[in-house]
Amino acid sequence: MKLGELIFIIFILYLLYKLVYNVIVPVSKATTTVRNRMQQMQQEQMRNQQNYQQPPNNSYTASAGKRHDSTTTDGEYIDFEEVK
Structure with a gap:
């Protein structure tokens, strides 16, 4: 073999060493970081x-729901007039 x-x-x-350690290794590290x-x-x-889909379990929403039901069962009807 000649010199x-x-x-x-x-x-x-x-x-090849420079290619592996300056290109391939950083790209693989970046890929795993992005994947994580x-x-x-x-x-x-x-x-x-999941938190959005679960119904809240606090007393505020339960009392608000009851108040809403009582206003609809009062039978109040508010008449309005059309303005021309």
């Missing part, structure tokens, strides 16, 4: 959706 061939092979190996953040956002969205 020129050896230097060429070492140069190619160096370029997407999963966190999806889990948070699912939690928010």
Whole structure:
């Protein structure tokens, strides 16, 4: 093997090393970071959706619902006039 061939092979190996550690490794780290953040956002969205779909269990909404029923059963009718 000649000295020129050896230097060429070492140069190619160096370029491959630089490619792997300066391009491929950062891209794979960025990909895993983005994937983890997407999963966190999806889990948070699912939690928010579940909280929105569950009916609230506080006394304020129960009393507000009763007040609404009493106004509809009063039988009051408010007449209005059309304005031309």
